[in-house]
Amino acid sequence: MDLPPGPRAPAAWQTVAWMTRPAAFMRRVHERFGDPATIRTYWTEQPMVLFSHPDAVREVFHLDPEIAPAGQSWEFLRPFAGPHSILLLDGEEHLRERRLLQTPFHGARMRAFAPMIGELARAELSGWSGPVIALERMRSLTLEVILRVVFGVRDDREEAELRDVIEGTLGGVRSLPRMLSMALIQRDLGPRSPWGRFRVAVERFDALLFEFLARRRADPGGDSVLTLLLEQRDEDGNRPTDRHLRDQLVALLVGGHDSSAASLAWAFERLARHPAVLARLREGDPTYLDAVVKEVLRARPALTIAPRLLLAPARIAGRTLPAGVQVAACLWLAMRREDLWPQAAAFRPERWLEAPQPNPMSWIPFGGGVRRCAGAPFAEMEMREVIRAAAWLTIRPIGPRPERARRSMLVVTPDRGGEILVVAGL
Ligand code: HEM
Numbered sequence: 001m002d003l004p005p006g007p008r009a010p011a012a013w014q015t016v017a018w019m020t021r022p023a024a025f026m027r028r029v030h031e032r033f034g035d036p037a038t039i040r041t042y043w044t045e046q047p048m049v050l051f052s053h054p055d056a057v058r059e060v061f062h063l064d065p066e067i068a069p070a071g072q073s074w075e076f077l078r079p080f081a082g083p084h085s086i087l088l089l090d091g092e093e094h095l096r097e098r099r100l101l102q103t104p105f106h107g108a109r110m111r112a113f114a115p116m117i118g119e120l121a122r123a124e125l126s127g128w129s130g131p132v133i134a135l136e137r138m139r140s141l142t143l144e145v146i147l148r149v150v151f152g153v154r155d156d157r158e159e160a161e162l163r164d165v166i167e168g169t170l171g172g173v174r175s176l177p178r179m180l181s182m183a184l185i186q187r188d189l190g191p192r193s194p195w196g197r198f199r200v201a202v203e204r205f206d207a208l209l210f211e212f213l214a215r216r217r218a219d220p221g222g223d224s225v226l227t228l229l230l231e232q233r234d235e236d237g238n239r240p241t242d243r244h245l246r247d248q249l250v251a252l253l254v255g256g257h258d259s260s261a262a263s264l265a266w267a268f269e270r271l272a273r274h275p276a277v278l279a280r281l282r283e284g285d286p287t288y289l290d291a292v293v294k295e296v297l298r299a300r301p302a303l304t305i306a307p308r309l310l311l312a313p314a315r316i317a318g319r320t321l322p323a324g325v326q327v328a329a330c331l332w333l334a335m336r337r338e339d340l341w342p343q344a345a346a347f348r349p350e351r352w353l354e355a356p357q358p359n360p361m362s363w364i365p366f367g368g369g370v371r372r373c374a375g376a377p378f379a380e381m382e383m384r385e386v387i388r389a390a391a392w393l394t395i396r397p398i399g400p401r402p403e404r405a406r407r408s409m410l411v412v413t414p415d416r417g418g419e420i421l422v423v424a425g426l
Contacts, residue, residue, distance in 0.1 A: 001322040004049055006038035015041040022412055023405040030333050048326040052333035054361035056317040060329045061369030065090050068308035070371045080202050082247035104228040105378050113149050118385040120144055125389050126426045134268035134418030138261040150252050152224025165208050169201040213242050256375045259302045262411040264386055265418035266300035270347045272397040272420040281391035291352035293383045297365035299347050302411045304332040306367035331364050394424035
C-alpha cells in the first residue's frame with residue numbers, strides 16, 4: 001500500500017523544519033504535494049499522513065478507536081501524565097474517564113468560574129507598561145488560573161510552592177534542543193541528563209501534589225474544579241484514588257496550560273497589529289468578542305495536528321492506508337484552506353459575523369470526535385475574559401514583521417513570544 005506523496009528530505013531535516021518553522025513547512029508540503037501528504041519526523045516513530053479537507057477530517061475524527069487509538073500518540077507523555085491519564089487511555093476506559101473529567105466544564109458550573117478568571121486577568125494586565133513578552137506573562141496567568149480555579153489553591157504560599165515545582169518540570173522540556181534530545185533519547189542517562197532531571201522533577205511534583213491532595217480531602221470546601229472532582233463516583237460508587245486525581249489534575253494542566261498561554265500570546269501578537277479590532281472590542285459587543293476568540297484560534301491555532309495511530313488498515317478520503325502509520329487531521333491546514341476561508345491568512349474577526357457560517361469540520365482548533373478537547377468551553381471562556389480586559393490597553397507591535405510560528409513542547413507559539421509595547425496601561 002503506497003502512502004500519499006511527501007517530502008523526500010531526511011527525517012532529521014523534516015523534524016527541524018517541523019519544529020522551527022512549522023507553518024512554513026506545512027504550507028510548503030501542502031502546496032507541493034496537495035492533500036493528503038505524508039511527512040516523516042522524529043516527532044512520531046511512524047510516518048504521518050496529514051489531511052485537511054473537511055470530509056477527510058470528519059473521517060479521521062470518526063475512526064473507530066479500536067483501530068485508530070489517539071492515546072498511543074501521547075505515549076511519550078506517560079512519565080508525567082501517569083497511567084490513569086485521559087490523554088493515554090483509549091476505548092471504553094477513555095470514555096469513562098472523559099465522562100468524569102468533563103462534568104466540571106459544562107454549563108452553569110463552568111460559567112461560575114468566569115468572574116474569578118476575569119479578576120485574575122485584570123490583576124495581571126494592570127501591571128503592564130512598556131515592552132512585554134506576552135507569552136511569558138500568559139504562561140504565568142494561565143498557570144495561575146489553573147492553580148486557583150482547577151486545583152483550588154487557597155493562598156499565596158500554596159500557589160508559590162506548586163508553581164515552582166510545575167515550572168521546574170515543564171521548563172526542562174520546553175526548550176527546543178532539550179526537547180529534541182529527549183525525543184531522540186528518552187533514556188535515563190543519570191540524574192544530570194535532561195531526561196534524568198525531568199524524572200527527578202516529576203518525583204518532586206508528585207510528592208508535593210499528594211500532600212496538597214491530603215489537605216484538600218481533609219477540608220474539601222471552596223469553588224474549584226478539584227472540589228467537583230472529589231465528588232466523583234465511578235459506576236460502582238467508588239471515590240477516586242489519589243493517584244487517579246493526580247493524573248486528572250496533570251491532564252488538565254498539560255492540556256490547558258501551554259495551549260491557552262500560546263493562544264493568548266497569539267491574541268496579543270495579532271491585536272497589536274490590528275488596532276481597529278481592539279477599538280471595536282471596546283464597544284463591548286459579546287458577539288464580536290466571541291468572533292475575535294474564534295478568529296485567533298483559526299488563524300493561529302496552538303495545536304497543529306490531531307494524530308491517531310492506525311493499528312489496522314483504514315480507508316480515508318477514498319484511499320486505503322496501511323496499519324502502522326499515523327493519520328492526522330491537520331488543524332493548521334484545515335483552517336487555512338483558501339477554498340473554505342476567503343483570504344485565509346488574514347486576521348479578520350468580521351468573517352464570523354457574515355453569512356454563511358463555515359463548515360464545522362473546517363474550524364477545528366480543539367480537534368474533534370471522542371477526543372475533542374475536554375476543556376474547550378473553559379479555554380474559550382478564559383480567552384474571552386483576558387481579551388475583554390486587554391481591549392482597554394493601548395498596544396503596538398515592537399517589530400514590524402508579524403511573528404512566525406515555532407514549536408515549544410506540544411504547542412506552536414509566536415517566535416519572539418508575542419512582543420508588544422504597552423503604550424497606555426489599564
Ligand atoms: C486555547 C486553548 C486550548 C486548545 C487550542 C486546546 C486544544 C486541544 C486539542 C487539539 C486536543 C486534542 C484533540 C484531538 O486529538 O482530537 C485537546 C485535548 C485535550 N484538552 Fe485541550 N486545548 C485548549 C485548552 C484546554 C484546557 C483549558 C483544558 C483543561 C482545563 C484542556 C484539556 C484537554 C484535555 C483533557 C484533552 C484530552 C481529551 C481526550 O483525550 O479525550 N484543554 N485540546
